[in-house]
Amino acid sequence: MKNNMKVILTGGAGFIGSCVLRMLNDNGIEDIVVVDNIGSTNKWMNLVNKRYRKYVNKDRFLPELASGEYDDTDIIIHMGACSSTTELNFDYLWLNNVEYTKAMWNFCTKRNIPLIYASSAATYGDGENGFDDKMNINELRPLNGYGYSKQVFDQWSLKQDKTPSQYVGLKFFNVYGPNEYCKGSMASMVFHGYNQMVETGKIKLFKSCNPKYADGAQERDFVYVKDVCNVIKYFIEHPEYSGIYNVGTGRAQTFEELVSAVFYAVGKEPNIEFIEMPEHLRGKYQYHTKAEMGKLRDIGYTDEFMDVDAGVKDYVINHLAKNKMVY
Structure with missing residues (x-):
């Protein structure tokens, strides 16, 4: 270059x-x-x-x-x-x-x-x-x-x-990853989950509305x-x-794997609460990518x-836990 x-x-x-x-x-x-x-x-x-x-x-x-x-x-x-x-x-x-x-x-x-x-x-x-x-x-x-x-x-x-x-x-x-701090609702579940974990000790995930996928088993790349x-x-x-x-x-890794990696990055056991998916998302929700x-x-x-374990660990330890350090 x-x-x-x-x-x-x-x-x-x-x-x-x-x-x-x-x-x-x-x-x-x-x-x-x-x-x-x-x-x-x-x-x-x-x-x-x-x-x-x-x-x-x-x-x-x-x-x-x-x-x-x-x-x-x-x-x-x-x-x-x-x-x-x-x-x-x-x-x-x-x-x-x-x-x-x-x-x-x-x-x-x-x-x-x-x-x-x-x-x-x-x-x-x-x-x-x-x-x-x-x-x-x-x-x-x-x-x-x-x-x-x-x-x-x-x-x-x-x-x-x-x-x-x-x-x-x-x-x-x-x-x-880092620098997504201004994306609001469009920021990743890692960012939102980390904030929830710090504030409440738990992370909320949507329940599944598809019988083929258990709660938290929705998959993303x-x-x-x-x-x-x-x-x-x-x-x-x-x-x-x-x-x-x-x-x-x-x-393809699950949302449960993703947010569990947030807890593991700071040495905590996962504490996940499943909540109802908003009605307006149900018809447009991807269950697998x-x-x-x-x-x-x-x-x-x-x-x-990097898989989610490695990527989330780097993001949490080197950025989110350091006052949302910019990359």
Whole structure:
């Protein structure tokens, strides 16, 4: 990775984006334009220990991009999006997740530079067709507007005759880890569970509404954000690879395993309370996700992904228990 690389990083003050910023800094890259919409949130705290050239609000960025100000950019890493799975304003989702990403694509195509962007495992919907990134994505049926907006862009990208020099869409599964502190309800169960454990001594999980799954046995592919950054680093270092790739661990682990790891990280026995699932979630709830990782392995990615025991332990001990230390 060239340390004189000029990078545009959208969503750079957010959860995954700020961790990517840390990874870039750790590799000697500092000429970075961070694009985000911090507003009156505390996301600025994710930038305090980072090095970058400038911060630009997302609404000002596109006019600046069109003006030619960033024509010397070497790569765009586009992590910015509306990532709320409960967002109901579809026009907002379309503007942020489809049209904004098209602008990134067109700029990179014109300049013949790489684009790495965030897709989502939410495109897979209920998983009826599996979670294989080698399949025909037109067969997927997302369950919410967020997942559909990501699906629309993925479909659009595959129809383009003119492309960036490299284009990589990353279908993130259930990412958890440091710097997610400002995500509110969309933060991981590790974050919310740790706070519950500290406050009440127990962690609450939804009961199952599917007879095939016991309470707490609902499964997800939980992937640690530091592993996600390693995947992004790999694609930066291998511009010869393009396409849409899953980013998970290839494991399905239960919510009970996940929150038990929170207790074990601080030397406590699990104390879990099962509560009723809200009515509005029941018809859209995924009971199982597991990324097929063969496509990424086929292009030579060999790093191992942490399981929940290792990832949660690092997150709890080195970040949450240290006053939510920023990575």
